[in-house]
Amino acid sequence: MAGFARAVAHAAQSMRVLFPETPLQENDYLSRKTGARIFLKREDLSPVRSYKIRGALNFFTKALARGERAEVFVCASAGNHAQGFAFVCRHLGRKGVIFMPVTTPQQKIDKTRMFGGDAVEIRLVGDFFDDCYRAAQDFAEASGGQMVPPFDHKDIIEGQASVGHEIMEQMPDGIVPDLMILPVGGGGLSAGVTRYFQDVQAPTRFVFVEPAGAPSLKQSLIAGRRLRLERVDNFVDGAAVAEIGKENFRLLKHFEESQVRLVPENRLCATMVEMLNVEGIVLEPAGALAIDALKDFPRKEIKGKRVVLVVSGGNFDFERLPDVKERALRYEGLKKYFIFRFPQRPGALRDFLDLLGPDDDIARFEYLKKSARNFGSVLIGIETRDAKNFDILRKRFAEGGWAYQDITENEVLAGLII
CATH class of the missing domain: 3.40.50.1100 (Rossmann fold)
Structure with a gap:
């Protein structure tokens, strides 16, 4: 070996x-x-x-074996590295300071604090990880602390x-x-x-x-x-x-x-x-x-x-x-989003619903705006049990003269509207 x-x-x-x-x-x-x-x-x-607990524990073990007795260990992470680091700090009785972005979900902050207990201090800095990482490096340098990197270390x-x-x-x-x-x-x-x-x-x-x-x-x-x-x-x-x-x-x-x-x-x-x-x-x-x-x-x-x-x-x-x-349904072709040009007349909604099959369901219906006196733009989300049902629906939309745009894969529009 x-x-x-x-x-x-x-x-x-x-x-x-x-x-x-x-x-x-x-x-x-x-x-x-x-x-x-x-x-x-x-x-x-x-x-x-x-x-991630593996790398963190090995880093601490090697550092302490080499006689590196830093007063504080430091890391920057919004996820698993922070939790592994916190767990090891508590186990070894070492003080740790964890820098996390301000945008980190509270659930992750709470779990990190639970794993580290009194051994760790969590500081929320910056909206993005790069800002957070720089703050951690600056703190480590100023305090004589030792950075524990998430992956780039032997x-x-x-x-x-x-x-x-x-x-x-x-x-x-x-x-x-x-x-x-x-x-x-x-x-x-x-x-x-x-x-x-x-x-x-x-x-x-x-x-x-x-x-x-x-x-x-x-x-x-x-x-x-x-x-x-x-x-x-x-x-x-x-x-x-x-x-x-x-x-x-x-x-x-x-x-x-x-x-x-x-x-x-x-x-x-x-x-x-x-x-x-x-x-x-x-x-x-x-x-x-x-x-x-x-x-x-x-x-x-x-x-x-x-x-x-x-x-x-x-x-x-x-x-x-x-x-x-939601993402899974869209990938499997079981959910799609359309913007329809909807006529502003009595019975229009009933006419549209009559086009749907027994396995089709309206997941979202929202008026976006009136584009003309007699028409309005409507966002409609449709779920179905079989992706092939959308082929049938498109045929019915065409036969009924419905004007629409499929925005399911349009990242710009979907990101703004859905």
Whole structure:
């Protein structure tokens, strides 16, 4: 076993005083769907419901072993890193200061405070993460505190690599995964796990998954250097990173860009709803990335293969559930939004409703404005049980002479109106 793998094994062992290894579960439902043997590495079942506790604990352990006795440890995060950091601070009795954006949902602030207790202080600074991160760095420099980065540090990477060590220990009958699918945000998990597997010479194929709105690894691999994305869709907040870590990219740059799959955010929502309804598993968007990527594999490509999916987190705020369901319905073609030119006459609404089938339902009806004396613009949301029903509806709209515009996929209009 090479040096990195030995260090990871030691890190994994040191974690047992804080939490047991997370389970590796063979999932019958996904296995039947794909024809493969699907194993889920359930990082959503860690004490803080994500793998981030691993890197934070390893960072603290290494720093203290080196004799680095900072008065205060500092981090900037609006999510899982803050919670892992807080949990470790309380366990080790170390003072921590956590910088979070002012826009952080109260639920995340409360959970972080619960994990850290009296050991941590939370400071809300700035509307955006970059502002918050700069404030944390300034505070650490002025106070002599030690920054604990979310992913771009060798000790963080080593801690996250313990996921890979546990997988190798947990695979039934000592078999090696044929394929491993890893979610990617800043790259700490993917950099650590892939390096560990290389060190133990496991012949496993890797596929990485990013949200379509934040493809920092894929774009960096295409360019052959780290790129900072000009725009990021923050819906998959646990993986919406504008620039992959420097050390992380150094360890990942030899992979092909074709090994990185991009997942549409709305399709991801359908996977979250499916896993909740069928398996009772609560996943945050980033936690569902690896599972969702299965949809891109032809059945013949993975049939009979041993496939491990890392479920990276389950910190889901249920206040987001209506939005997740909405996105899922739109992706599956079961809900659409239209702007109709509605005649201002008695019986017009009844005429329109008569066009609907028994499986069609009006989910939203709202007058936007009167565009003329005899007509008005109306926003209508329609849900149905079968996506094919919209083909029938469009035919009926045309035959009835109804003027309308489908704005379901129009991001600008939908963002303003829906």
